[in-house]
Amino acid sequence: xxxxxxxxxxxxxxxxxxxxxxxxxxxxxxxxxxxxxxxxxxxxxxxxxxxxxxxxxxxxxxxxxxxxxxxxxxxxxxxxxxxxxxxxxxxxxxxxxxxxxxxxxxxxxxxxxxxxxxxxxxxxxxxxxxxxxxxxxxxxxxxxxxxxxxxxxxxxxxxxxxxxxxxxxxxxxxxxxxxx
Amino acid sequence: xxxxxxxxxxxxxxxxxxxxxxxxxxxxxxxxxxxxxxxxxxxxxxxxxxxxxxxxxxxxxxxxxxxxxxxxxxxxxxxxxxxxxxxxxxxxxxxxxxxxxxxxxxxxxxxxxxxxxxxxxxxxxxxxxxxxxxxxxxxxxxxxxxxxxxxxxxxxxxxxxxxxxxxxxxxxxxxxxxxxxxxxxxxxxxxxxxxxxxxxxxxxxxxxxxxxxxxxxxxxxxxxxxxxxx
Numbered sequence: 001x002x003x004x005x006x007x008x009x010x011x012x013x014x015x016x017x018x019x020x021x022x023x024x025x026x027x028x029x030x031x032x033x034x035x036x037x038x039x040x041x042x043x044x045x046x047x048x049x050x051x052x053x054x055x056x057x058x059x060x061x062x063x064x065x066x067x068x069x070x071x072x073x074x075x076x077x078x079x080x081x082x083x084x085x086x087x088x089x090x091x092x093x094x095x096x097x098x099x100x101x102x103x104x105x106x107x108x109x110x111x112x113x114x115x116x117x118x119x120x121x122x123x124x125x126x127x128x129x130x131x132x133x134x135x136x137x138x139x140x141x142x143x144x145x146x147x148x149x150x151x152x153x154x155x156x157x158x159x160x161x162x163x164x165x166x167x168x169x170x171x172x173x174x175x176x177x178x179x180x
Numbered sequence: 181x182x183x184x185x186x187x188x189x190x191x192x193x194x195x196x197x198x199x200x201x202x203x204x205x206x207x208x209x210x211x212x213x214x215x216x217x218x219x220x221x222x223x224x225x226x227x228x229x230x231x232x233x234x235x236x237x238x239x240x241x242x243x244x245x246x247x248x249x250x251x252x253x254x255x256x257x258x259x260x261x262x263x264x265x266x267x268x269x270x271x272x273x274x275x276x277x278x279x280x281x282x283x284x285x286x287x288x289x290x291x292x293x294x295x296x297x298x299x300x301x302x303x304x305x306x307x308x309x310x311x312x313x314x315x316x317x318x319x320x321x322x323x324x325x326x327x328x329x330x331x332x333x334x335x336x337x338x339x340x341x342x343x344x345x346x347x348x349x350x351x352x353x354x355x356x357x358x359x360x361x362x363x364x365x366x367x368x369x370x371x372x373x374x375x376x377x378x379x380x381x382x383x384x385x386x387x388x389x390x391x392x393x394x395x396x397x398x399x400x401x402x403x404x405x406x407x408x409x410x
Contacts, residue, residue, distance in 0.1 A: 005191070017303070018322065021208040028204050033194035049200050056207035068304070068320075104197050113196035120193050138182065139190045167183045174189065 005030050009071035017063035024056055031072065033104070035079045038140055041101035042083035048107075055082045073142035080141065101136050123173035131166035138163060254355040254366070265346040266339075271308035271315055278302035278319060287387045288336060290407050291319050299324045314338050316345055328397040332404070335390035341383060351381035351390045359405045366401060376400075384409055 009030055015023040028035075032052070039051035058078055066074050102124045105117050124132060133152075137143045143151070149159040278295035281288040284307055295302040300323030308316040319334040335348055344352060354365035364382035371377040371394040380391040380401040389408060393400040 014303075024204040024207050028199065031194075032199035032203070033197040036197055036199055037194060049203070052200070052203050053206065056204045057210050060207040060210035064303075104193060108198040110196040110198060113192060116189075117193050117196050120189055139186065167186060171183065171185060174185075 006071060009075070010068060013059070013063050013066045013071055013074070014068065016060060017066060021060070024060060027059065027075070028056070031075055034072070034140060035075065036107070037101055037104055038076055038079045039083050040104075040107065041136075041140075042080060043086050045100070045107065047086060051079065051083045051086050054086065055079045058082060070142060073144075073147075076141045101140060102132065119174065123170055126173055127166060127169060130162060131169060134159065134163045134166050135170065254357050260352045260365075261342050263349060263352060264340075264343045265349055266310070266315075266343065267346050268308070271310050273306045273308045276305045276307040276317065278305045281305065281317075281319075284317065285314060285336075285338065285387075287385065288317060291317075291321075291334065291336075293407075294319075294321050294323060297323070310339070312339075325395075325397060325400070325403060328395055328400070330393050330395040330397065330400050330403070332394075332400075333392040335392075337388040337390065339388075341388070344388075348381075348390050351379045354379060354381060359402070360409050362405070362409045364405065368398075380404060382409075 009027060012023040012026045012030070016027070035052055035055060036048055039055070040048035043051045055075075055078055059075070062078075102121055105114055105121060109117065124135065127135065134148060137148045137151070145156055145159050145163060148154075148163070149156045152159070276284060278291055281291035281295070291302060291305065294300045300321060303320045303322065305317065305319040307314060308318070310316075315338055317334075317336045317338075321330075321332045321334055323330050323332065335345070337345060337348065339345075351367065352365060354367035357364055357366055359382075362382055362384055364380060366381075367379040369377045369379070373394070375394050375396050376398050378391070378393045378395075378398075378401040380389075380393065382389055382405065389404070391401060391404045393404070397403075
């Protein structure tokens, strides 16, 4: 399912670059939830909508610069930077809170999916801060191990180990393990 | 590489959020068709060159007595030669400038023409270098032929005739046709958007050309043969 979404996003961004404006709706349909999560985590719930709005204007303007390799990575980087700019423009200091990234059920959330979402949120809550960080980088921002390592000034092997540890622990928690 | 189970979990998690409405409305005013920014003199020159090209092409068409060269027969029984493949790992890719494509290799002049033409554009171009120098050039182009649009992926390969990039191997298994004395292979499929997709391969003057054309024009591939085979 992910591969399909990824390919669709790829085509949609390229189509926006070619002037097909309605493809922005397709991008929003596929990636809107994740974009909102990133926006809310950085700018806060009350400004997440404004950040999304500004992000889509940037997508429309800069889609031609998209390099066709990682659509999610490109979109999430754009949302993250827009959110940071938004916070700075309000002369506030960007204080990114992990808790907001992993608390989507506190937003307007689908009742049918709430139970499963809460289960994931509870599992994430039991991770260490550095484990949450790599999960955020990888599953929200779509960053590669190399990119995470460069951003955090760590070696690739250290990041790789941290990612594997966090993934193993999260899966174990989701399977009902305690990880104590 | 992401963990598949977690990837699915997060995918569902993100989809559960009810996103606000009308977020994309304003953005739609900003989306514009990508156009190459060229100095006025180049624009004027390209317009003048277009006129010359149109007249020359018209003259050639009149003299040859047809608009679309007939595609006769096609021989699917011709087996492809034994091929040696290589992959991206053996190449170092660098960005290339489509407007200066012929600086890399003269046979890439047609890419430069596509980049400059008023009815076409080249979105992206990269050059892959192997141990022996330039091996593969990739470019994504879009052009309008009358009312028909072509989305075209271009690959030009400079390796030995039977050495082929692994992503291009299937181009070499197409049905064999001939155009002005040049043998070409063509594979016809349907693209995901429902339009005909043509995979064209031919060798001309020692250079291997591959085109993946998605277009409602089922003879779109002939435009690329016309462009290169003189």
